[in-house]
Amino acid sequence: MKTxxxxxGDEHIFVEVDEEMSxxxxxxxxxxxxxxxxxxxxxxxxxxxANASMQVKFDPxxxxxxxxxxELKKLEAAAENTEAVLDTRVIEIPVYYNDPxxxxxxxxxxxxxxxxxxxxxxxxxxxxxFDSVDSFIAAxxxxxxxxxMVGFVAGLPFLYQMVERQRxxxxxxxxxxxxxxxxxxxxxxxxxxxxxxVRGAGGYQMFGITPMPIxxxxxxxxxxxxxxxxxxxxxxVKFKPVDRDGYDAALAEVEANRYEPLVRPVRFSLADxxxxxxxxxKTLQEALDGN
Amino acid sequence: xxxxxxxxxLATTVQDLGRPGxxxxxxxxxxxxxxxxxxxxxxxxxxxxxxxxxxxxxLGPELEFTADAVVAVTGADLPPKVDGDAREGWSSxxxxxxxxxxxxxxxxxxxxxxxxxxxxxxxxxxxxxxTYALGALGGFKGRTLQAGDVIDVGGGGxxxxxxxxxxGLRRPIGxxxxxxxxxxxxxxxxxxxxxxxxFADTWKVAPEADRIGYRFRGGNxxxxxxxxxxxxxxSDPSNIVDGCYPYGSIQVPGGxxxxxxxxxxxxxxxxxxxxxxxxxxxxxxxxxxxxxxTRFVSVDMDQALAARAERNVLIxxxxxxxx
Numbered sequence: 058m059k060t061x062x063x064x065x066g067d068e069h070i071f072v073e074v075d076e077e078m079s080x081x082x083x084x085x086x087x088x089x090x091x092x093x094x095x096x097x098x099x100x101x102x103x104x105x106x107a108n109a110s111m112q113v114k115f116d117p118x119x120x121x122x123x124x125x126x127x128e129l130k131k132l133e134a135a136a137e138n139t140e141a142v143l144d145t146r147v148i149e150i151p152v153y154y155n156d157p158x159x160x161x162x163x164x165x166x167x168x169x170x171x172x173x174x175x176x177x178x179x180x181x182x183x184x185x186x187f188d189s190v191d192s193f194i195a196a197x198x199x200x201x202x203x204x205x206m207v208g209f210v211a212g213l214p215f216l217y218q219m220v221e222r223q224r225x226x227x228x229x230x231x232x233x234x235x236x237x238x239x240x241x242x243x244x245x246x247x248x249x250x251x252x253x254x255v256r257g258a259g260g261y262q263m264f265g266i267t268p269m270p271i272x273x274x275x276x277x278x279x280x281x282x283x284x285x286x287x288x289x290x291x292x293x294v295k296f297k298p299v300d301r302d303g304y305d306a307a308l309a310e311v312e313a314n315r316y317e318p319l320v321r322p323v324r325f326s327l328a329d330x331x332x333x334x335x336x337x338x339k340t341l342q343e344a345l346d347g348n
Numbered sequence: 349x350x351x352x353x354x355x356x357x358l359a360t361t362v363q364d365l366g367r368p369g370x371x372x373x374x375x376x377x378x379x380x381x382x383x384x385x386x387x388x389x390x391x392x393x394x395x396x397x398x399x400x401x402x403x404x405x406x407l408g409p410e411l412e413f414t415a416d417a418v419v420a421v422t423g424a425d426l427p428p429k430v431d432g433d434a435r436e437g438w439s440s441x442x443x444x445x446x447x448x449x450x451x452x453x454x455x456x457x458x459x460x461x462x463x464x465x466x467x468x469x470x471x472x473x474x475x476x477x478x479t480y481a482l483g484a485l486g487g488f489k490g491r492t493l494q495a496g497d498v499i500d501v502g503g504g505g506x507x508x509x510x511x512x513x514x515x516g517l518r519r520p521i522g523x524x525x526x527x528x529x530x531x532x533x534x535x536x537x538x539x540x541x542x543x544x545x546x547f548a549d550t551w552k553v554a555p556e557a558d559r560i561g562y563r564f565r566g567g568n569x570x571x572x573x574x575x576x577x578x579x580x581x582x583s584d585p586s587n588i589v590d591g592c593y594p595y596g597s598i599q600v601p602g603g604x605x606x607x608x609x610x611x612x613x614x615x616x617x618x619x620x621x622x623x624x625x626x627x628x629x630x631x632x633x634x635x636x637x638x639x640x641x642t643r644f645v646s647v648d649m650d651q652a653l654a655a656r657a658e659r660n661v662l663i664x665x666x667x668x669x670x671x
Contacts, residue, residue: 066594066595066627067627069597103372114594208371210614222579
């Protein structure tokens with residue numbers, strides 16, 4: 058990992074922690090992000106963490122680009138020595154995999170896909186060497202995910218699975234983006250899963266849909282009353298497969314505004330996780346299960 | 349008072365100076381695409397610089413006023429009319445209760461700013477009245493205006509009609525356009541020949557040009573330096589591990605068509621960026637029409653900051669002239 062700095066015009070500094078994705082790079086970018094936030098620099102207007110990079114937007118009339126650059130480099134040195142521990146929360150997200158709505162949508166855009174004769178799930182299972190769609194879904198839902206970035210559009214989480222590199226799922230994006238994606242589609246591109254917060258264009262493969270809204274600009278949904286966006290970088294997500302009945306039941310709760318996401322506080326330690334990922338992930342599941 | 353929307357125009361939205369502070373959650377700053385013109389319109393009708401106005405794109409709306417007001421139209425050359433009689437752009441004029449403000453066809457530029465004394469009064473969301481249509485957030489019901497909408501106007505506006513901004517303080521829209529660019533971010537992904545070609549070629553604004561970003565075509569395909577794809581980046585040479593996108597950053601998916609992100613930018617994604625249009629030239633992009641010829645010009649940070657200072661001086665002079 059070698060951190061690289063570049064100016065994005067006269068108002069941004071782009072900090073690439075690593076060219077490739079890893080939990081280490083994500084943690085370092087999160088740690089630099091926190092340090093910049095705590096520093097409260099006059100003239101800094103946006104502080105944005107991403108998967109393996111981060112970005113600061115500033116007003117050059119208030120802070121000189123080179124002065125801010127020098128400050129960021131100092132913070133990076135300090136971030137390097139920070140223990141990778143995070144007080145965060147683990148959230149269970151129900152997913153109806155292989156649902157009729159994403160299936161209907163993907164059939165409309167087959168000519169933009171690598172494999173027009175297969176569904177997105179069949180394609181992803183095959184190129185990742187799974188023997189069936191079911192075993193692929195079991196892997197996607199089997200281990201938890203870090204929210205490594207929130208963005209693209211309002212409230213959309215990018216999720217990076219908490220497994221060793223050789224177990225990471227990788228899929229290409231559509232050859233050419235779709236003009237339509239159902240709201241709350243669980244998607245996949247590169248090594249990232251995502252949940253589409255709004256209906257619209259998209260290039261990620263589509264695997265399923267969650268009944269749980271994650272963005273509400275009207276702030277009417279009970280758990281989005283305080284803030285319209287559900288996720289923030291550093292959240293941990295565990296997908297829970299549900300069938301049509303489970304989906305419909307959850308949706309009825311959402312529509313009656315009674316749905317309560319299952320959320321538990323956890324302290325995540327990267328060192329402990331790296332010792333034995335599967336054992337560590339079990340403790341996260343236990344936190345969700347209330348044990 | 350209120351304004352009744354008789355015809356909405358093509359894409360008319362409520363905008364102010366924008367909504368900074370939420371880009372890390374994917375909510376872009378929004379606000380006027382041409383902030384110089386937006387501020388001039390407000391100054392002409394005696395509003396504070398951060399009052400909300402209407403931004404009309406390519407085609408003007410038809411608006412009926414329910415009370416007397418003072419109005420100014422700046423930005424694109426989209427000549428205003430009151431009950432069919434021509435009015436001057438970059439000038440304040442009276443609209444009486446019951447009168448209709450409409451527009452001639454667009455003569456130059458892309459976006460006109462319609463300021464009304466007192467300011468457009470929609471709810472403030474996360475500190476701003478600006479519309480972010482992709483997220484159905486802010487503005488009038490989070491969307492572009494539709495026929496039948498009734499928009500409130502704030503009280504307290506006390507401007508005089510008949511004020512006008514000196515010609516030297518209006519922004520002419522020339523062609524061909526030059527956009528100044530600071531190379532960087534993932535510039536090193538391009539071959540030397542591709543980097544040279546990007547600035548040498550003449551590009552044209554593509555029809556896909558909106559508040560999210562402006563796409564350009566007509567230049568040569570850009571070639572990339574060979575690499576082994578980093579884990580998580582994707583196999584295309586133009587892919588990166590998804591990162592943040594600066595406002596004004598220039599991404600070139602597949603190396604073919606540059607896209608310059610603007611005020612409703614997607615906040616991040618998986619395409620490399622070769623550099624960023626400097627802040628002083630962002631207003632200019634907001635006035636580009638499809639098919640206009642555009643060239644990109646490489647500048648360094650000192651030149652970018654000098655251009656920014658020049659723009660700040662111009663804004664100061666404009667505001668001074670209208671006090």
